[in-house]
Amino acid sequence: MSSGTAQSGETKAARGFDPTAVSSEPPSDAKAVTLTRVFLDNWTKQQLGEAASRTDASATAASALRGYADGLHVKSLAFSRVTSAGPSAVTPGATKVTFDVTAQVAGGTWTYASAVAVRQSTNGQLAVHWNNSVLCPGLGDDQSLTAGKLPADATPAKVVASDGRTDLARFSSLHDIVATVRKNATPTGGSPGTGVAVVDASGEGVKALKVFGKGQAPVIRTTIDASLQAVAENAVTDSHLQGKPAGTVADHRRYREAPDPEEIR
Numbered sequence: 001m002s003s004g005t006a007q008s009g010e011t012k013a014a015r016g017f018d019p020t021a022v023s024s025e026p027p028s029d030a031k032a033v034t035l036t037r038v039f040l041d042n043w044t045k046q047q048l049g050e051a052a053s054r055t056d057a058s059a060t061a062a063s064a065l066r067g068y069a070d071g072l073h074v075k076s077l078a079f080s081r082v083t084s085a086g087p088s089a090v091t092p093g094a095t096k097v098t099f100d101v102t103a104q105v106a107g108g109t110w111t112y113a114s115a116v117a118v119r120q121s122t123n124g125q126l127a128v129h130w131n132n133s134v135l136c137p138g139l140g141d142d143q144s145l146t147a148g149k150l151p152a153d154a155t156p157a158k159v160v161a162s163d164g165r166t167d168l169a170r171f172s173s174l175h176d177i178v179a180t181v182r183k184n185a186t187p188t189g190g191s192p193g194t195g196v197a198v199v200d201a202s203g204e205g206v207k208a209l210k211v212f213g214k215g216q217a218p219v220i221r222t223t224i225d226a227s228l229q230a231v232a233e234n235a236v237t238d239s240h241l242q243g244k245p246a247g248t249v250a251d252h253r254r255y256r257e258a259p260d261p262e263e264i265r
Contacts, residue, residue, distance in 0.1 A: 016125035019056050023122050024093045029084035032095035032118035035126045039116070040079040040099065055130040056119065064144075068135050072147040072196065073106035091117035091129050106148035107194040108212035112136065136209070142201045150192045150215065151205025157187035158217040161226035168222065171229055181220055190218030 026032075035054060042051035043065065052062035068074070080100045088094040094117035103110045114137055117129040132139040139145070159168045159178045168174050193215030198206040 016121075016123060017056060017119075017127040018121035018123060018125070019127075021122045022093055023120050025120070026087045026093055026095040027118055027120040027126050029086070029095060031120075031126060032097050033082055033084050035118055035128065036097040036099070036116055037082055039128050040082065044077050044079060046074075046077075054128050055134075056127040057130040061128075061130045061134075064130075064132060064135060067144050071145050071199075072103065072110075075104040077104070078102045085115070088117045091119065094119045094129055105196060107196075108210075110147070110196050110210045112209075136198075139198060143198050143206060145196060145209075146199050147196045148194060150195050150197050150208055150211070151199060151203075152190070152192060152218070156217065157182050157185075157190070157220050159185075159220045159222060161222060161224050161229070163226055164219070164221055166226035168224060168226075168229075171233060173233055174224070174229070181222065185220045187218030187220045189216070191216045 027035075039051055039054040042048075042054065046069065048062055048065040048069070049058075051065060052058040055061040078101075080102070082097060082099040085096040085098050088096040090096075096115055096117055098113065098115040101110075101112050101114050114134070116134050118126055119129050120126045128134065132141050132143065136145060159181050160166055161168055168178050193208075193211055194213040195211040196209045198209060200206055
């Protein structure tokens with residue numbers, strides 16, 4: 001898109017809305033809902049330019065809406081329960097309008113709740129305030145959505161004991177250690193599932209939002225002995241610890257018998 005096209009698009013986007021003179025008074029519930037319904041109707045029909053023209057940043061919105069359609073491989077899109085939620089607590093001078101989304105995307109059906117903030121300028125003209133959270137709540141402006149095979153980084157690695165099977169997340173005293181290992185070690189194996197995920201600007205997976213088909217999590221194998229870990233945790237659990245096991249790691253290479261609880265009082 002040329003700069004000239006973008007500029008004319010932004011002019012059209014406002015449809016009389018002046019982003020330099022935004023009113024501090026939120027638009028009425030009825031007006032906000034009406035504009036939102038028009039915006040969503042355009043989006044449903046994949047009239048992305050028209051939908052973008054209902055926002056206060058048409059060029060940015062048009063690109064993001066196209067990215068949503070392409071990244072998710074949208075087959076159909078429907079919106080329901082379009083309702084005003086009153087003044088926005090996030091966007092000053094805006095009225096929040098909520099709705100439910102049902103999207104037929106690569107791999108299955110994704111349903112979620114979303115919302116927009118509708119602003120008005122001092123001349124009384126309205127516009128949907130644009131940011132990427134219009135596409136999906138919490139989506140950052142440097143993030144996008146993808147559907148189908150989930151990115152590897154969107155599936156947390158499973159940290160296991162030396163037997164290669166026991167998930168160490170089951171041991172409460174190892175939660176911090178498991179988190180550290182997962183963050184720093186390189187997992188092996190695994191196969192991606194299918195679903196909807198958030199990816200960053202480089203295409204790396206951020207998190208999975210919807211899983212259609214479970215894959216196999218990659219594995220990080222440690223030297224911790226699961227059987228000895230269970231014994232060690234039981235041995236150091238005591239009433240004066242309020243039911244919380246002490247930090248205990250049973251490395252199968254260097255295990256020492258846990259002390260008698262009487263000895264640690």
